[in-house]
Amino acid sequence: MTSSLGEPNLIAITGFFLFIALSLGITYVAARRTRDAEHFYTAGRSVTGLQNGFALAGDYMSAASFLGIAGLVALSGFDGLIYSIGFLVGWPIVMFLIAEPLRNLGRFTFSDVVAFRLRQAPVRVAAAVGSLAVVAFYLIAQMVGAGNLIRLLFGLPYELAVIIVGAVMLAYVLFGGMLATTWVQIVKAVLLLLGAFLLAALTLARFDFNPLTLFEAAGDHYGLRVLGPGGLVSDPIDAVSLGLALMLGTAGLPHILMRFYTVPDARTARTSVSYAIAIIGVFYLLTFILGFGAMVIVGQDTIRGVDSGGNMAALLLAAALGGPGFLGFISAVAFATILAVVAGLTLAGAAALSHDLWVNVVRNGVASEQEQLRVARVSSALLGVLAIVLGIVFEGQNVAYMVGLAFAIAASANFPALLLSIFWRRFTTRGAQVSMFTGTAVSLLLIYLSPAIQVDVLGNASPIFPLRNPGIISIPLAFLVAVVVSLVWPEPAAASGFSKLERRVHLGADE
Amino acid sequence: MMVFYFGFILLVAFRKSLLTMLVSPGLSLGMLLGALVIVAAWVLVWIYVRWANRHYDQSIADLREQL
Numbered sequence: 065m066t067s068s069l070g071e072p073n074l075i076a077i078t079g080f081f082l083f084i085a086l087s088l089g090i091t092y093v094a095a096r097r098t099r100d101a102e103h104f105y106t107a108g109r110s111v112t113g114l115q116n117g118f119a120l121a122g123d124y125m126s127a128a129s130f131l132g133i134a135g136l137v138a139l140s141g142f143d144g145l146i147y148s149i150g151f152l153v154g155w156p157i158v159m160f161l162i163a164e165p166l167r168n169l170g171r172f173t174f175s176d177v178v179a180f181r182l183r184q185a186p187v188r189v190a191a192a193v194g195s196l197a198v199v200a201f202y203l204i205a206q207m208v209g210a211g212n213l214i215r216l217l218f219g220l221p222y223e224l225a226v227i228i229v230g231a232v233m234l235a236y237v238l239f240g241g242m243l244a245t246t247w248v249q250i251v252k253a254v255l256l257l258l259g260a261f262l263l264a265a266l267t268l269a270r271f272d273f274n275p276l277t278l279f280e281a282a283g284d285h286y287g288l289r290v291l292g293p294g295g296l297v298s299d300p301i302d303a304v305s306l307g308l309a310l311m312l313g314t315a316g317l318p319h320i321l322m323r324f325y326t327v328p329d330a331r332t333a334r335t336s337v338s339y340a341i342a343i344i345g346v347f348y349l350l351t352f353i354l355g356f357g358a359m360v361i362v363g364q365d366t367i368r369g370v371d372s373g374g375n376m377a378a379l380l381l382a383a384a385l386g387g388p389g390f391l392g393f394i395s396a397v398a399f400a401t402i403l404a405v406v407a408g409l410t411l412a413g414a415a416a417l418s419h420d421l422w423v424n425v426v427r428n429g430v431a432s433e434q435e436q437l438r439v440a441r442v443s444s445a446l447l448g449v450l451a452i453v454l455g456i457v458f459e460g461q462n463v464a465y466m467v468g469l470a471f472a473i474a475a476s477a478n479f480p481a482l483l484l485s486i487f488w489r490r491f492t493t494r495g496a497q498v499s500m501f502t503g504t505a506v507s508l509l510l511i512y513l514s515p516a517i518q519v520d521v522l523g524n525a526s527p528i529f530p531l532r533n534p535g536i537i538s539i540p541l542a543f544l545v546a547v548v549v550s551l552v553w554p555e556p557a558a559a560s561g562f563s564k565l566e567r568r569v570h571l572g573a574d575e
Numbered sequence: 576m577m578v579f580y581f582g583f584i585l586l587v588a589f590r591k592s593l594l595t596m597l598v599s600p601g602l603s604l605g606m607l608l609g610a611l612v613i614v615a616a617w618v619l620v621w622i623y624v625r626w627a628n629r630h631y632d633q634s635i636a637d638l639r640e641q642l
Contacts, residue, residue: 279603304584345613
C-alpha cells in the first residue's frame with residue numbers, strides 16, 4: 065500500500081486543482097466586494113453565527129490536528145490524545161472570558177482591546193511583536209506539513225511544494241481579504257469533517273462499528289500501554305506545561321481572535337463559539353478512531369517507515385481502506401486545510417503589521433482607506449514570502465509539536481495582557497508592555513534552550529533548559545510581571561477609563 | 576473547565592498506572608476520562624449559552640432602556 069505514495073496520484077492532483085479553482089472563484093467574487101480596510105479585515109462584519117462557527121473550526125483544525133495528531137495517536141496511542149483534548153479545552157476559556165468583550169471592544173485586532181484604555185503606541189508595538197512571533201511558529205508548522213504532503217504525494221521537490229502553497233495562499237489573501245479567507249475556511253471545514261467521518265466509518269466497519277473493539281485490537285497488538293500515558297510526556301512537569309499552553313493558548317491566537325470581528329454583534333460571537341466547539345469536539349473525537357485505526361490497520365512500522373514523525377498516518381489509513389482514489393480525496397482535503405489555515409494566519413499577521421504598527425503607531429491613527437488597504441496587502445505579501453522561506457528552512461520538524469510551541473507563545477505573550485486589560489481596573493500601559501515583551505522573549509528563549517533545539521537541531525548532548533514546552537514558566541511569569549509593574553507604577557488615566565470599558569463590554573459600541 | 580482538564584492532566588503526569596487501568600475490554604480509564612473532558616466542555620458551553628441567551632441578554636436590554 066505504500067507503493068502509491070511518492071508517485072503522482074491523479075485523483076489527488078485533480079482534487080487539489082478542483083479545490084484551488086473553487087477557492088479562487090470564491091476569491092474573485094469576494095475581491096469585488098472588498099473595497100476598504102473594514103471589508104479586508106472583517107468581511108464587512110456580515111458573517112453569520114453558523115458560518116463563523118465553521119470558519120473558526122476551520123482555522124483551528126489545521127494540518128497539525130488532522131495529520132499530526134492522527135500520527136501521534138498512531139505512534140504513541142493515548143499520549144496523542146493529550147493534544148486533541150488540550151486543543152479543545154481552550155475553547156470554553158475563549159467563550160467565558162474573551163469572545164463577547166473582544167467583539168464589543170475592538171475593531172480589527174485583539175490589541176484594539178488591550179489598547180482601549182491604555183496608551184496606544186507602546187501597547188500596540190508589544191502586541192504586534194507577540195502576534196508576529198505566534199504567527200511565524202504556526203506558519204512554520206503548516207508550511208512544513210504542506211511541503212511534506214506534496215512531496216510524498218505528487219513527487220514534487222519539497223521547496224517547490226512550499227512555494228506553490230505560499231503563492232496560492234497569497235492570491236486568496238491579497239485579492240479576497242477576510243471574506244474570501246472565511247469562505248475558503250468554511251468549505252475546507254466541511255470537507256475535512258466529511259473526510260474524517262468517512263475515514264472513521266470505513267475504519268469502524270472493520271470492527272463491527274464498535275470503537276472499543278478497535279481499541280482492544282490496538283491493545284492486543286501493541287500492549288496495553290498504548291491505552292495509557294507513556295513516553296511522550298515522560299516528565300510530569302512537562303505534561304503540565306504542555307497542558308497549560310494548550311489550554312490558555314487558544315485565547316491568545318491572533319488569527320482566531322480576529323474572527324470575532326467578522327460577526328455583527330456579541331450574541332452572534334457567542335453562537336459562533338458554540339458551533340465551533342461542537343464541530344471541533346466531534347473532529348477530535350474522530351481523531352481517536354483515526355489514530356488507533358492507523359495503528360492497527362496500517363501498522364506502526366509502516367507509518368514510521370514513510371515519515372518518522374508519523375504525519376502521514378491518516379493518509380496511509382485512507383490508502384489502506386479505500387485505495388488510491390480515497391487517498392486522493394483525503395490528500396486534497398489535507399491540502400485545502402493547510403492552504404486555508406495559512407491564509408488565515410497571514411491575514412492575522414498582516415493586521416498586526418498594518419493596522420497596529422503602521423496605521424496606529426507610525427501614522428498615529430490617521431490613514432486613508434486606500435492607504436490602509438495598500439499597507440495591509442504589502443504586509444500580506446511580505447508575510448507570504450517569509451512563510452515560504454521559513455517553511456524551507458525548517459524542513460523536517462514535527463508539525464503538532466511546532467503548533468504546541470505557537471500555543472505556548474500565544475498563552476505567554478498575548479493571553480495575560482488581554483485578560484488583565486478586560487478584567488483588572490489597575491492594569492497599566494507599562495504593565496501590558498512589560499508582560500507582552502516578557503512573555504514573548506522568555507518563551508522564545510526557553511524554546512531555544514529546550515531539548516528540541518539544543519539536542520535535536522544543534523546536536524548538543526544535553527539541553528540547557530529541560531522542558532520541551534516553556535508554558536509552565538513563561539505564562540505565570542508574564543502574569544506576575546504584569547501585576548507587579550502595574551502596582552509599582554500606577555496609571556490613574558488607565559484606571560479611570562475602566563468604567564467606560566466595562567460599559568462597552570456589556571453594551572457594545574452602539575449604545 | 577480548568578478543574579476538569581487540570582485534574583486530567585495531573586493524573587496523566589502523576590498517576591499513570593491508574594489511567595492505564597481497563598474499565599472494560601479495550602477501554603482504559605484514561606481514554607474514558609479524556610472523552611468525558613470533551614463532553615464536559617460541550618455541556619458547560621451549552622449551559623452558558625442558554626443562560627446568556629435567556630437572562631444576560633434580557634438584563635442588557637433592560638439596562639439599555641434605563642439609559
